[in-house]
Amino acid sequence: MTAMAIDPSAVDDEAVRRNRRTRLFAAMEAHDLDLLILGRPAEVAFATGARQLWTAGSRPFGPACVAVRATGHIHLLSVSDYDVPDEIGRDDLYGLWWNPANLARALAEIPGLATARRVGTSSSSPGFDRLVAAIAPDAQLVDGSRAVWEARQPKSMAEVERIVAAIAIAEAGLAAMEAALHPGATERELRAAHLTALAAAGAPTAPTEGVACATATTGPVTLRRIDVTTPIEAGQLVTLDPGAFHRGYEGGFARTRVAGAAPSTPQIDLAARSSVAIAAVIDACRPGARGADLVAAWQRTGEPLAPVPLATGVGLGTEPPIVDSTLGHDAVLAARTVLAISSWVSKEGVGGVLLRDLVLVDDDGPHVLTARHSHALERRG
Amino acid sequence: MTVNGREVPAVADLARMRAERHAKLQEQLVARGLDGLVLLGTSAVAYATGAEAPGCDSSRAALLRTVAIVVTGASHPHLFTPYPEGAPPELPADHVHPGAVPDLDDGAAQLAEHVRQLLGPTARIGIDEVPHPLARALTGLELKPASAVLGVAKLHKTVDELACIRQAQHITEQAMLEVQPLLRRPGITQTDLTACFVHHIVGLGAEYVGIDPIWQVMPRTKAAGPWTVHGDLAFPTPSGPQPLHEGDVIWVDTGVHIGGYASDFGRTWIVGPDPTPTPRQQRQFERWLAVFHASLAACRPGVSTLEVARAAIAADERADGANEAKPWIEHFYLAHSVGTDSAEMPMIGTDLGDDFDAAQVLAPGMVLVFEPVIWDDGAAGYRSEDIVAITDDGTMTLSDHPYDPFVAA
Numbered sequence: 001m002t003a004m005a006i007d008p009s010a011v012d013d014e015a016v017r018r019n020r021r022t023r024l025f026a027a028m029e030a031h032d033l034d035l036l037i038l039g040r041p042a043e044v045a046f047a048t049g050a051r052q053l054w055t056a057g058s059r060p061f062g063p064a065c066v067a068v069r070a071t072g073h074i075h076l077l078s079v080s081d082y083d084v085p086d087e088i089g090r091d092d093l094y095g096l097w098w099n100p101a102n103l104a105r106a107l108a109e110i111p112g113l114a115t116a117r118r119v120g121t122s123s124s125s126p127g128f129d130r131l132v133a134a135i136a137p138d139a140q141l142v143d144g145s146r147a148v149w150e151a152r153q154p155k156s157m158a159e160v161e162r163i164v165a166a167i168a169i170a171e172a173g174l175a176a177m178e179a180a181l182h183p184g185a186t187e188r189e190l191r192a193a194h195l196t197a198l199a200a201a202g203a204p205t206a207p208t209e210g211v212a213c214a215t216a217t218t219g220p221v222t223l224r225r226i227d228v229t230t231p232i233e234a235g236q237l238v239t240l241d242p243g244a245f246h247r248g249y250e251g252g253f254a255r256t257r258v259a260g261a262a263p264s265t266p267q268i269d270l271a272a273r274s275s276v277a278i279a280a281v282i283d284a285c286r287p288g289a290r291g292a293d294l295v296a297a298w299q300r301t302g303e304p305l306a307p308v309p310l311a312t313g314v315g316l317g318t319e320p321p322i323v324d325s326t327l328g329h330d331a332v333l334a335a336r337t338v339l340a341i342s343s344w345v346s347k348e349g350v351g352g353v354l355l356r357d358l359v360l361v362d363d364d365g366p367h368v369l370t371a372r373h374s375h376a377l378e379r380r381g
Numbered sequence: 382m383t384v385n386g387r388e389v390p391a392v393a394d395l396a397r398m399r400a401e402r403h404a405k406l407q408e409q410l411v412a413r414g415l416d417g418l419v420l421l422g423t424s425a426v427a428y429a430t431g432a433e434a435p436g437c438d439s440s441r442a443a444l445l446r447t448v449a450i451v452v453t454g455a456s457h458p459h460l461f462t463p464y465p466e467g468a469p470p471e472l473p474a475d476h477v478h479p480g481a482v483p484d485l486d487d488g489a490a491q492l493a494e495h496v497r498q499l500l501g502p503t504a505r506i507g508i509d510e511v512p513h514p515l516a517r518a519l520t521g522l523e524l525k526p527a528s529a530v531l532g533v534a535k536l537h538k539t540v541d542e543l544a545c546i547r548q549a550q551h552i553t554e555q556a557m558l559e560v561q562p563l564l565r566r567p568g569i570t571q572t573d574l575t576a577c578f579v580h581h582i583v584g585l586g587a588e589y590v591g592i593d594p595i596w597q598v599m600p601r602t603k604a605a606g607p608w609t610v611h612g613d614l615a616f617p618t619p620s621g622p623q624p625l626h627e628g629d630v631i632w633v634d635t636g637v638h639i640g641g642y643a644s645d646f647g648r649t650w651i652v653g654p655d656p657t658p659t660p661r662q663q664r665q666f667e668r669w670l671a672v673f674h675a676s677l678a679a680c681r682p683g684v685s686t687l688e689v690a691r692a693a694i695a696a697d698e699r700a701d702g703a704n705e706a707k708p709w710i711e712h713f714y715l716a717h718s719v720g721t722d723s724a725e726m727p728m729i730g731t732d733l734g735d736d737f738d739a740a741q742v743l744a745p746g747m748v749l750v751f752e753p754v755i756w757d758d759g760a761a762g763y764r765s766e767d768i769v770a771i772t773d774d775g776t777m778t779l780s781d782h783p784y785d786p787f788v789a790a
């Protein structure tokens with residue numbers, strides 16, 4: 001674990017990569033996919049382990065990597081072999097093209113394409129079917145996203161260790177925000193402190209830059225993710241939601257602090273409600289449970305459903321399920337998935353308390369990966 | 382200097398910018414006979430709605446998405462967002478919806494219901510990405526690439542868009558003035574530089590960091606660098622906690638966003654207490670300047686981008702007198718534009734080829750980020766990026782940063 005902590009951006013170990021490849025090809029077999037075309041950076045990371053340049057925001061779907069079941073090869077869009085694992089050979093790399101005809105020519109050279117019958121893609125765009133028809137003329141284009149999620153969602157022990165290592169980096173982000181939090185400070189300064197701490201830990205990219213919110217003490221209370229430069233006032237409840245990546249795996253958690261004052265009784269009551277609610281949801285995180293069971297567990301506490309996802313999957317970034325007031329109710333929790341459970345409880349005149357914990361859904365019940373941080377409100381500044 | 386008869390303001394009028402972009406999209410929707418747009422990509426939604434969102438990892442941005450629905454003939458777009466506080470103030474409340482999750486079945490069904498209500502059950506729509514669940518949910522609608530509409534609208538910037546790009550570039554340059562002195566301390570790591578950069582850039586008002594900063598140590602020779610598919614340079618490579626050493630030649634590249642618009646900063650730096658370039662390095666820089674200035678001199682409305690590329694090639698006289706090589710990286714370009722995407726059209730010198738470049742004609746409002754590369758095998762090379770906009774009678778610069786430690790003769 002110590003070695004991991006100092007090397008968060010390295011290409012991951014061979015055993016981890018091999019385990020992920022095995023799961024990917026097994027899912028392709030289960031879904032009868034001859035070929036799987038992946039586009040998202042997290043999918044490329046899962047399939048190949050290659051380190052890629054990090055950019056913010058969703059990327060347009062394109063063939064960033066191609067897994068071929070007949071040959072067992074995974075082909076990668078990469079101009080160079082820098083930080084590309086050894087099992088992806090130089091022959092398995094294809095270059096960056098702006099001209100779609102050149103891209104199609106490069107892809108068509110991949111052995112096993114021409115004879116593929118069923119080609120899965122993780123997403124699609126208008127015209128993508130024509131590209132597939134050009135490179136795999138006899139193939140049927142099908143939904144490959146379920147196969148990808150089935151492969152990705154249940155975590156190996158090593159993957160859980162990486163999530164735990166990312167939580168440790170997020171702890172540095174929390175500490176930096178707590179140190180910067182005082183009356184007169186701004187949410188933007190807290191964001192800067194978080195990003196700076198991640199970079200200083202050698203892991204500069206964040207799951208989101210929306211990490212700090214000073215909640216309103218008068219009028220409606222909302223959880224904002226876009227920060228402002230209004231000075232934080234003494235006594236305000238401030239949500240801190242740090243996150244980080246370790247070798248592509250996300251870790252993080254949310255806690256709430258009081259700026260420059262001891263927590264008041266109404267604030268302590270609000271925090272207790274938030275803590276009771278999240279504990280109830282966490283207790284429902286068991287293999288076979290449905291999203292609806294998590295929602296029901298929340299509702300039994302008497303808290304209104306908040307406009308914040310109650311649960312999201314966590315692994316190589318955000319993953320399904322997404323469970324909120326209307327979505328994800330039929331999603332079945334698989335064993336060894338990791339969920340981020342969020343609890344947002346607010347009250348006009350007091351503010352809001354956000355808690356977020358990461359939970360491993362294990363056969364013997366939920367294991368909270370972020371348990372060493374108390375839910376209790378604490379004063380900072 | 383004017384762009385389509387208007388001065389570029391010191392500060393962008395964001396409401397006017399959004400209104401003018403909406404009008405351009407509407408014009409293209411009518412021209413293409415489309416009933417509307419459904420946009421899922423972060424940069425496309427930012428363009429169509431002006432909505433702000435926190436910078437997110439691609440995995441989060443592709444599941445907890447912002448989504449735009451633009452209805453042909455309507456005065457405002459519809460925005461689906463997990464971040465309602467980022468909705469533009471003029472957007473009517475009934476046009477701001479909770480976030481959509483079109484990549485999962487139930488979320489796709491919900492969004493498809495909105496699409497049918499707003500655009501009709503058999504509408505002909507432009508769309509940028511179609512996750513499989515959404516494809517199933519949109520059965521009966523005719524799906525066309527949104528790029529035909531977005532591409533034309535985004536090609537020419539309004540004066541407010543130019544002001545946003547200039548502002549994003551300005552703060553990036555301000556932050557980089559704080560970072561560069563750190564290179565005088567060999568042993569500092571790439572991610573230490575990033576820490577300094579993000580600390581300053583957020584304080585200067587960046588909405589988010591678009592590209593994890595690149596501080597690539599360039600090898601002396603191509604052969605000493607990573608293997609590449611085409612034999613040209615490996616660039617860019619991601620940063621990590623690797624220490625930098627005295628004499629290292631660093632190629633810097635990053636971008637941040639303001640008003641939705643990206644900056645694009647590129648410079649070559651040298652590590653060490655005395656970063657003075659060698660005469661050979663200085664010659665690389667002078668070649669780079671010659672290419673950049675020749676490119677710039679060729680830029681004005683009505684000129685094809687092939688003419689600009691040819692001017693760049695002709696200006697690069699190598700030490701051996703030959704000048705037939707393209708002074709840019711094989712898999713990239715001499716220049717690209719920047720907008721809500723960090724690289725967008727027009728691009729000059731790509732594998733789209735000479736015919737493409739010849740057909741692409743410069744016009745007022747186009748933006749070009751020039752990034753020539755001078756490679757001098759044995760002594761690494763020089764790369765910088767500078768941004769210009771095409772005006773009514775020439776160009777105006779949107780970047781303004783010293784080339785330190787290189788100095789123009």
